[in-house]
Amino acid sequence: MDFFARALLKIFAVALLAGTLQGQQAAKPAGAQTASKPDPGAITDDVYRNATFGFTYKAAFGWVDRTREMREDSDEDSSADSNSAKKSVLLLATFERPPEATGDSVNSAVVVAAEEVASYPGLRSAEQYFGPLTELTKAKGLTVVNEPYEFQVGDKQLVRGDFSKALGNLTMYQSTLVMIEKGYVVSFTFIAGSEDEADQLVEGLSFGKKETPASRK
DSSP: OOOOHHHHHHHHHOSSSSSTTTTTTOOOOOTTTOOOOOOEEEEEEEEEEETTEEEEEETTTOEEHHHHHHHHHHHHHHHHOOSSSSOOOOEEEEEOOOTOOOOOSSEEEEEEEEGGGGGGOOOHHHHHHHHHHHHHHHHTEEEEEEEEEEEETTEEEEEEEEEEEETTTTEEEEEEEEEHHHEEEEEEEEEESHHHHHHHTTEEEESSSSSOEEOOO
């Protein structure tokens, strides 16, 4: 797997902190229960469906699914680091072209991960999750385009943050949507070569049976 794919895995599909939120030292409540293992979901006819969190994602025709390979890499990293926080469950990792293929444009991607809220003592809201996420993205050379804001997808309210990074003559745009559901922090990360393209990728996400376009609130 190439560097770009591994970087995505490290940033969006594993735990961002080892047991604490920045500025939050609250202990894990006694007797706290572990969330049930979520449905990994499946892709049929270019549509990914997840029963646990009640969402679907429609990828563009011809995109390359790398969920299994990246999930296996995540499991290997988890096994190698027994002292690390519980790793995320990678739900979806799909790319416009194979990560190992070279190209003259940003390789657009969609990565969805779920991580137990219990891994983040003190976490109370999706917006709060952007504290450590923003620190990590900045450490990877990205800059903040839009601070976290409420974002509606159908009847579901999430929190969204937007970032960008210069890649030579290109600019990579990243939009991450976050929600807390059934004991998990679920993050939806969209990588694209322009802000408009990132918005188009977000539009593939829907909740429930009725597919309603996503929109900024």
